[in-house]
Amino acid sequence: MSEITDPRDELIEHLPAMRAxxxxxxxxxxxxxDLVQDALVxxxxxxxKFEPGTNMRAWLFTILRNTYYSLHRKxxxxxxxxxxxxASHLSEKPHHDGRLALEDFKTAFAELTDEQREALxxxxxxxxxxxxxxxxxxxxxxxxxxxxxxxxxxxAELMHLDDTDDLEMTDATxxxxxxxxxxx
Amino acid sequence: MEEQIDANLRRVYADTVQEEVPERFxxxxxxxxxxxxxxxxxxxxx
Numbered sequence: 264m265s266e267i268t269d270p271r272d273e274l275i276e277h278l279p280a281m282r283a284x285x286x287x288x289x290x291x292x293x294x295x296x297d298l299v300q301d302a303l304v305x306x307x308x309x310x311x312k313f314e315p316g317t318n319m320r321a322w323l324f325t326i327l328r329n330t331y332y333s334l335h336r337k338x339x340x341x342x343x344x345x346x347x348x349x350a351s352h353l354s355e356k357p358h359h360d361g362r363l364a365l366e367d368f369k370t371a372f373a374e375l376t377d378e379q380r381e382a383l384x385x386x387x388x389x390x391x392x393x394x395x396x397x398x399x400x401x402x403x404x405x406x407x408x409x410x411x412x413x414x415x416x417x418x419a420e421l422m423h424l425d426d427t428d429d430l431e432m433t434d435a436t437x438x439x440x441x442x443x444x445x446x447x
Numbered sequence: 448m449e450e451q452i453d454a455n456l457r458r459v460y461a462d463t464v465q466e467e468v469p470e471r472f473x474x475x476x477x478x479x480x481x482x483x484x485x486x487x488x489x490x491x492x493x
Contacts, residue, residue, distance in 0.1 A: 271480070278472055283463035300475060307479045368455040387453045388460035415452050424448050 270310050270319065274303070277320050280389070284324055287384045288331050290373045298334065302327040321391065321399045328381060328400065335377075371421035379414035386411050 281302065285295035306313075306326050313322055372380065378400075385396040386407065393411075397404045418424070 275468075275473075275476060278468045279464045279466065282466070282468070283460050286463050287460070296469065296471070299472065303472065303475060304479065307476075365455065365459065369459055372456070372459070383456060384460065387456045415449055418452050419448050422452075424451065 270313055270315060271307070273319055274306065274323075277323050278303075280320055281323055281327055284381075284384060284389075285327055285331070287372075287380050287388075288328065288377065298327065298331055301334070302330045305330060318395065320389070321395050324385070324389075325399050325401075332377075367422060368418075371418050374421060375414050375417055378410050379417065382407050382410035383414040383418075387415075 278299070281299050282295060285298045285302070286292060289295045289298055302323070306323055309326070313319065372383075375383070381400060382396060385391040385399060386393065391399065393404050393407050397407045400407065
């Protein structure tokens with residue numbers, strides 16, 4: 264066999280993506296990097312369980328999200344204060360050329376549930392197949408699909424993209440209250 | 448609409464991915480590597 268690459272050497276290539284995924288989960292830079300650090304140590308210690316030739320990024324993301332959820336459960340609401348994103352308000356209307364203001368997008372994204380954020384990132388940003396995303400999140404393919412759909416619908420709603428104009432309110436808390444009622 | 452959302456998503460995500468990996472992670476990997484060398488699993492010691 265020709266040179267078999269040591270998975271340890273491969274880890275570093277996935278670091279930027281791990282940080283991005285962690286940030287989308289935690290919505291806070293410092294917490295995200297702590298999470299990456301924990302996940303990295305875990306991945307390193309368990310590298311013998313990684314099957315060479317399979318998707319290392321998906322494997323790392325699985326570790327990362329498991330780490331996040333166990334931490335999250337422990338800390339409960341303490342980590343719920345992202346970099347002020349929730350506190351900032353959405354601007355009143357989308358730009359008339361239909362382009363979204365990036366900051367508004369970030370704010371809206373931060374309002375999604377954990378499950379919606381991770382599903383959307385994996386499928387929409389990382390380009391995972393629904394199957395890969397489902398495996399990474401340990402859930403059914405249909406679950407991922409509906410999370411992605413709900414995440415997109417929610418973003419559209421928060422960004423006022425749902426071409427109805429009845430959601431003219433600008434107060435983020437009002438919006439949040441509304442959404443709570445509509446998710447049932 | 449879906450395209451707009453995904454385009455923004457990818458842009459935000461790409462911004463983060465393109466950030467340089469902080470020094471702490473490179474250090475951490477070095478440390479892990481060193482640790483691995485220092486303790487060659489079972490075969491060392493008796």
